[in-house]
Amino acid sequence: MMNGLRKLNGLNMISTLSETQPKLVADNLKEVIIAILNECKNLRSSVSRVAIVTIGTVAQNLNSKIDTEMEKICAVLLNKAGDVSNAFIRDDATDSLNKLVKAATAGKALQGIIMAGAKSxxxxxxxxxxxxxxxxxxxxxxxxxxxxxxxxxxxxxxxxxxxxxxxxxxxxxxxxxxxxxxxxxxxxxxxxxxxxxxxxxxxxxxxxxxxxxxxxxxxxxxxxxxxxxxxxxxTRRVQKKLPDSLQLDLDEIRTELLASGWERRLTGLQRFEEMCSHACRAVASDTRLIESFISRLGDTNGKVASYAMETYLSTMGSMAKLYSTEANLKAVLNQLTFALTAHLSSKSEEHKHLARTCIQQTIRSIELVSLLPAMTAATKKSNLKQRPFILSQYCELCKLAYKSKPKQVEVTALPLLWDSIKNGPPDVDNKKATQLLAKTLAKLISEKQLLDLATAELDPNRKKQLYELIR
Incomplete structure (x- = not known):
């Protein structure tokens, strides 16, 4: 993810330099164009699209100085402009080619376009x-x-x-x-x-x-x-063709997410991210596509799993509200939280860090009452290694949700507390996590009411244990 951000910053810097210091860019044009064209092929669509747009900006600012690189640029951009599987990249490439054609000498532009696409x-x-x-x-x-x-x-x-x-x-x-x-x-x-x-x-x-x-x-x-x-x-092309392209994208993205080859699954994730940024409602309407994406969070290939979690984070801004309001997305929240929780016991520090970040961002972004049942189920199902972190986050969720839905928090969280006291793992970290849950609920409900409720659920020894936990 950090590498992607560095590339985006670099591409944006080139765009700025082509406007503020065009001579500097022109003097190093060959190297600059090679670097940008390499990023046009980047699997991550956020980088690829910025690179495609950057080419157009550089051409616009350098005018005929771009002539020497026309053939190389046209070969890449025309290929992107003919990408039937991604309407957004196709439109970006078409816009950049438009700028290129207007900036370059007409003869050079004509030659570059013909060589790149006439015999395709x-x-x-x-x-x-x-x-x-x-x-x-x-x-x-x-x-x-x-x-x-x-x-x-x-x-x-x-x-x-x-x-x-x-x-x-x-x-x-x-x-x-x-x-x-x-x-x-x-x-x-x-x-x-x-x-x-x-x-x-x-x-x-x-x-x-x-x-x-x-x-x-x-x-x-x-x-x-x-x-x-x-x-x-x-504008006719966009209005007439986009719905068909959108449907084609949804179908093909799902196929790629389920492909046997890990590289195709990566491509599917890249296209899923792209689609979420521009057509999130279309994505949200396709439950099978969402389930295919969630399955990649637990991919057996570590690279794909990492990429899937990064994609989940990057799409949260556009998808969070839909996870909170769309019935079909609410239905997959259990699968989502289970998939993320599974990484908490991973041997990979990167996977653990990404999973923790994803869970924290989920609690911040998705409507709390919708998320509460799924987080309760994931916490209840968690193993020894997963439970300390997921339970700590569950406590944060309870604090936030209690303000608007106190009864629902009590109904879901109290059985989890009773179960943790009765059957909780004996190690130090899990004891601390159970204590955190007990103290959180005692603060929300009041110590007296919590102990009164415990009378019907816990034997005297375990009720005493609860009392010691909240003191």
Whole structure:
């Protein structure tokens, strides 16, 4: 977790430096870009997304100085922009590519985008590539392409390829680009001068087909109906595509959380964290997904278990209220507390520390009355090594909950006290924990009432033991 925070701080520093000291960043651009691109591939989404955004910020602040690194950047960002499994990373990458295209020299941007995505086997990447190519051509202007034999020979075969693609999401921007070029008043003359006869024939056939189907306006409506990736700045894509992507994410995250390979389970945790930060209600509605996540808290792979507890902490801000209010999440609180309590007897100091932190944060964040039954069950089930800490935290929970629900605290906590006195472990730490519970309840209920209640539950010797504990 600390390593992740250091990386986030480093990325934020680069963003700031690119604005305040652009020359310093430009002088070390190659090393800076390599470092950022490495973090774009980070398993932890909070780091990956910041790295993706940082690339866009650096490009925006350095303008054409970014040209030298265009191909490397486009290769990574276009791949992220075509990530069908994560709508949020896809949107971040698209935004950064938008900034990159506007900042770089149009020719360099066009070359970088084409090399990165034109021949991809991924439909979404090709679609994203085709849309960006259309945007760059629009920015650059038709005459700049048609008057430059090198530029035309570079882009025309790609546009023809796009216009004949099997996917309508790729064909549409390809055809739109050819239609844009055809509106140049010198289009036919410049095509005859700078393009091959075979390419000219194919382009004419494509344009004739578009005209036959209703012209360029029909392409826009076809694109909308097909649900294609829209061009930069369009809000239609988000509105139309996000619900489908969201559902796809929920299903795939659950599959990855339950995967046999530990690396896939790590990826599932990273995506779970990402989803919680942006669509926590969608996550909360999927009980099977929540249960799959909780199962990772007790993962047999230590690295996965640690990552799961870190993820639990990082998602607490967005999920705490839902654990308190949603019936299906309240139902899994027992599983959650059992999973965290299990780590209190771990041989790993890291696991013990994380589990303690998770339990403390749970008590601070989740509504107390909802949490009380689950914490009571976890405390009752705890073993010799787990009980001292979990019982101390249970006492804190009782103090806080007693202010609003005194009767519920008495109903749940008193049987636990009687059981601890009757059957409590004999070691020093557990005796101290039982004493803490006794003193806590004596303070909340009053010593006299506690001893009166004990008369019906404890024999004289054990009642005397209780008396000694609270004195």
């Amino acid at each position: 086997k991924n439909n979404t990447i090709r679609s994203s590539c085709a849309n960006f190519v259309h945007d760059i051509i629009t920015i650059q202007g038709s005459s700049a392409i048609l008057n430059n034999p090198a530029a035309l020979s570079n882009v025309l075969p790609v546009l023809i390829q796009f216009s004949k693609d099997q996917s309508p999401q790729v064909r549409t921007p390809g055809k739109q680009s050819l239609c844009f070029l055809s509106k140049d008043p010198n289009f036919e003359r410049l095509m005859r001068k700078n393009a091959s006869e075979s390419d000219i024939k194919i382009v004419k056939d494509v344009l004739a087909n578009v005209e036959k189907r209703g012209g360029v306006d029909s392409l826009e409506s076809t694109a909308n109906l097909a649900g294609s990736l829209s061009r930069i700045g369009s």
